[in-house]
Amino acid sequence: MIKQIVFLRKRDDLSMDQFMDYYENQHSRLSQKMGAKPALPNAQRYVRRYVTPQPNPLTGEVIHPGYDCIMEIWWNSLADYQAAMNGLSDPAMLDVRKADELQLFASNSNPVCLVEEHDSPMGPNGEMMQVQLVPQD
Numbered sequence: 001m002i003k004q005i006v007f008l009r010k011r012d013d014l015s016m017d018q019f020m021d022y023y024e025n026q027h028s029r030l031s032q033k034m035g036a037k038p039a040l041p042n043a044q045r046y047v048r049r050y051v052t053p054q055p056n057p058l059t060g061e062v063i064h065p066g067y068d069c070i071m072e073i074w075w076n077s078l079a080d081y082q083a084a085m086n087g088l089s090d091p092a093m094l095d096v097r098k099a100d101e102l103q104l105f106a107s108n109s110n111p112v113c114l115v116e117e118h119d120s121p122m123g124p125n126g127e128m129m130q131v132q133l134v135p136q137d
Helices: 016-025 027-033 078-088 091-102
Strands: 002-008 043-050 069-075 112-115
Touching: 002 078, 016 027, 016 043, 027 091, 069 078
Parallel strands: none
Antiparallel strands: 002 069, 002 112, 043 069
16 A cells, blocks of 8 residues: 655635635545546545644644645555556646645645555554445445
């Protein structure tokens, strides 16, 4: 499993509520509105995690991380990820995507990473835990 993470900063003139509303109701559905079926081919999960800075438990200082949202998409393989990235950069849709991003994000230049995850055993007897995703109707 491959996970892509993108760190996103909202436009300064948007409140966090406005940012979340636009992202959830417009931007996250853009591919679907543009006719892509499915919206993110071969993606297994697409999640937005909105950041609320908290006091550091050691210093009490609240430090904004510089990003307002961490977007994650899971892919079954590197080939699935690369095929999706090729599709997202299709010139026929690229200008629409860039314009929509500028309604929401401070820039089109956002850090994009692939991550390798390692889990620690967290079960009551030291066993590995498993999360199972089940499609909803």
